[in-house]
Amino acid sequence: MLARLSDIDRRAFREGARDYSPTLMAICSWGLVTGIAMSKSVLTLPQALAMSLLCYAGSSQLAVLPLLAAKLPIWTVLLTAAMVNTRFVIFSVGLAPHFSYLSMWRRVLLGYFNGDVIYLLFLKKNFANGYVPGKEAYFWGMAVASWLSWQVASIAGILLASLIPDTWGLALAGTLALLPIMVAAIATRSTLVAVCIAGIVALLAFDLPYRLGLPLAVIAAIIAGSAADLIAERADLRRIRNSAGDSQ
Known part of the structure; x- marks a missing residue:
């Protein structure tokens, strides 16, 4: 081959x-x-x-x-x-x-x-x-x-x-x-947040039927990681605006 x-x-x-x-x-x-x-x-x-x-x-x-x-x-x-x-x-x-x-x-x-x-x-x-x-x-x-x-x-x-x-x-x-x-x-803070949230949700939902805990953990991780990225982007944007305001 x-x-x-x-x-x-x-x-x-x-x-x-x-x-x-x-x-x-x-x-x-x-x-x-x-x-x-x-x-x-x-x-x-x-x-x-x-x-x-x-x-x-x-x-x-x-x-x-x-x-x-x-x-x-x-x-x-x-x-x-x-x-x-x-x-x-x-x-x-x-x-x-x-x-x-x-x-x-x-x-x-x-x-x-x-x-x-x-x-x-x-x-x-x-x-x-x-x-x-x-x-x-x-x-x-x-x-x-x-x-x-x-x-x-x-x-x-x-x-x-x-x-x-x-x-x-x-x-x-x-x-x-x-x-x-x-x-x-785990290379970024948003990934760390997603992993932690996924682990917590997986443990809390462990006893749910049909292994529903796994998809719930995946969904929670996506939401948590996206939210962490959004918060970090807004924080960076505020710092840029504050720096621009100080320079003026």
């Missing part, structure tokens, strides 16, 4: 995979946990493998497993999965200016392979909107590394679930491994 790419795209692809590599431990931990959970649920082996390959969404997979075990109506399963994945609407809005020139099917494919960490690392590169040589290849470098590591870990969890004790605490290990990435992404 790399041989068919230009020199710029090959370098960008490798750079994307290299930038994503520090997160592999966390992704593999979560993939393993998800695979074990699917194997120990009501799913058969083929169903668990199909869910891993087709859904590729650890949070929603873990969220719907108890609903499937309880044999709740399918609409509750779909609603819960949709609530957990509402954050990808925000991700899509963020990526749209970068890949709007692509065909619909290529954009759909990008959407399938997108993920929380991929989106975060992609934004940190500060690419210009529209076509930029190597930009799509950089995204694919991260996406391929993420998908392969997730699927290997998830399928290993499905096949080896009986050999892995629950006391290993893999879910906690995955969470702790992701924390440095999240902290590094």
Whole structure:
């Protein structure tokens, strides 16, 4: 595949995979946990493998497993999965200016392979909107590394679930491994405000049905971050006006 790419795209692809590599431990931990959970649920082996390959969404997979075990109506399963994945609407809005020139099917494919960490690392590169040589290849470098590591870990969890004790605490290990990435992404005060508000709302709404706490936390974070940006802009504007008035 790399041989068919230009020199710029090959370098960008490798750079994307290299930038994503520090997160592999966390992704593999979560993939393993998800695979074990699917194997120990009501799913058969083929169903668990199909869910891993087709859904590729650890949070929603873990969220719907108890609903499937309880044999709740399918609409509750779909609603819960949709609530957990509402954050990808925000991700899509963020990526749209970068890949709007692509065909619909290529954009759909990008959407399938997108993920929380991929989106975060992609934004940190500060690419210009529209076509930029190597930009799509950089995204694919991260996406391929993420998908392969997730699927290997998830399928290993499905096949080896009986050999892995629950006391290993893999879910906690995955969470702790992701924390440095999240902290590094807090580059502005508005981002810090959004993270704090999201955490508070998520905790307060933890017991809501259908995982409604997650979309509420996302919405609260957007509102809080936007409000913080607006307050900062108004403060800067007042300082500029006061400085202009003093100079006169």
